[in-house]
Amino acid sequence: MSDRPARRLDAPADVPDDAASADPDLPAVRAAQRDPAAFATIYRRYLDRVYSYSFYALGDHHDAEDATERSFLAALAGIGRFRDEGSSFRAWLFRIAHNTVANAHRSRARRPTAPLEAAGERGAADGDPATLVARAEELRAVVAALDELPEERRQVILLRFVDGLTAAEIGPILGRSPGAVRVLLHRALREVAARLDADEA
Amino acid sequence: MTDSRAASGGLRAASVAEQLDAAVSQLLAGGRISGPLEPELRPLVRAARLLARALAPVPVAPRFEARVGARLADTAERPLARRVRGLGELTREIRHPGRLIAAGAVSSAAVGVGVTALAVWRGGRRGARRRR
Numbered sequence: 001m002s003d004r005p006a007r008r009l010d011a012p013a014d015v016p017d018d019a020a021s022a023d024p025d026l027p028a029v030r031a032a033q034r035d036p037a038a039f040a041t042i043y044r045r046y047l048d049r050v051y052s053y054s055f056y057a058l059g060d061h062h063d064a065e066d067a068t069e070r071s072f073l074a075a076l077a078g079i080g081r082f083r084d085e086g087s088s089f090r091a092w093l094f095r096i097a098h099n100t101v102a103n104a105h106r107s108r109a110r111r112p113t114a115p116l117e118a119a120g121e122r123g124a125a126d127g128d129p130a131t132l133v134a135r136a137e138e139l140r141a142v143v144a145a146l147d148e149l150p151e152e153r154r155q156v157i158l159l160r161f162v163d164g165l166t167a168a169e170i171g172p173i174l175g176r177s178p179g180a181v182r183v184l185l186h187r188a189l190r191e192v193a194a195r196l197d198a199d200e201a
Numbered sequence: 202m203t204d205s206r207a208a209s210g211g212l213r214a215a216s217v218a219e220q221l222d223a224a225v226s227q228l229l230a231g232g233r234i235s236g237p238l239e240p241e242l243r244p245l246v247r248a249a250r251l252l253a254r255a256l257a258p259v260p261v262a263p264r265f266e267a268r269v270g271a272r273l274a275d276t277a278e279r280p281l282a283r284r285v286r287g288l289g290e291l292t293r294e295i296r297h298p299g300r301l302i303a304a305g306a307v308s309s310a311a312v313g314v315g316v317t318a319l320a321v322w323r324g325g326r327r328g329a330r331r332r333r
Contacts, residue, residue, distance in 0.1 A: 036277035043273055047266060052259045065262075069269045076273055139255040146252065161249075161256045164229055167222055182218040186245070189221065193248040 025089035032079050039076050046090070047072075050097050053162045057101045057155070067104050071097040091169035094159060098173050145195035153188035156181060217242065225249050 028045070031038035050071050055064035074096050082092055146157060155174060159165045165173075167181040174181065217239055224234045224246050234246060 037274065039273060039277055040270065043270060047261055047269075048258050051261045052256075055259045056256060061262075064259075065265050068261075068265075069272070072269060072273060073276065076276060138251060142248070142251040142255045145248075146255075157252060158256070160225065161229065161252050162258075166226070179218070182222045185225065186218040186221050189225075189245040189248050189252075192252065193244040196248060196251070197244070 023084065023088045026084065029079065029082060029089050032076075033082070036076060036079070039079060042075070042079075042089075042093075043072055046093060049163050050093070053094065053097055053158055054101055056158050056162055058104055063104055063108070067097070067100045071100045074100065087172055088169055090163070091165060091172060094163055094165060094169075095173045098155070098159070141196060141199050142192065145192045145199075148195060149188055149191055153184055153191065156184045157188050157192075160185060221245055221249075228253055 025042070025045070028038070028041045032042055047068070051064055051068045054067040054071070055061065058064050058067060071093070075093055078096070082089065146154060149157065152174065156170060159170045159173065160167075167178040167185070170176075170181045171178045174184075176184070220236070220238055221242050223236060224238060224242065227234045227236075228246070228249055238246070
């Protein structure tokens, strides 16, 4: 946590604040805190990413839709409580999505498998058939390797690659320091690379 | 000696993890990977490149987008939500004790002035009756 004192989002704009100028979502967040109808901007901005994260984490379109809807409803209900305390808004939003996905995992208690299909579908978008088959196989192998990872390392990969969060943003979501997140990422990629090597061999 | 070797090993691991993290950032930003990169990280960067391609954004069904959008708009406009917002503003006021103390002082003074005025008025009336 930052030692910097908490600052309300609706503080005057002339108050200098590095974090405020660094987080591009703050104007939209301030607007939604004053008028919940303005939350639509945030919804449109993050729908794809929250949905993609939920889909890759849960492996099912129906479950991903359910988790996405819950995440945005929870974000709307809690937007008034969001404080700019050194953590970005998107990190706050993905913490909600992460908790929603974790609850969904607990309620169904099974591992996802569907991302393999999604990877294959995207691989077959364009190009010559031989290349497409090779690419689809490669992507299937990658996502299969991802599915074999321990949950925490898998989460680091999803948050880093699907949502583009930085180690500093992933840290509070997983309850780890940024350095520990980087080490987890390193281990996860080493494991994925080793599995890909084994597949090729 | 052993401690210093372990410490340097830990520092090296942290530095390697930082290098990899920087390479992943460059990869995700769509740029070329520049800067120092340990040879052992090359297969990991290849895996990262494949993951970035495999984990591309998944398109959202337009019907789903519209349905959730409508539900959020409905929740945002509901009277209960407005009342909760009003409550939020009230609690925000309470978070500024200076304003609360000033409001309390002004209202106490107003009550005091009112009571004093009433007492003076009633005292004046009693005095007038006695004089008659």
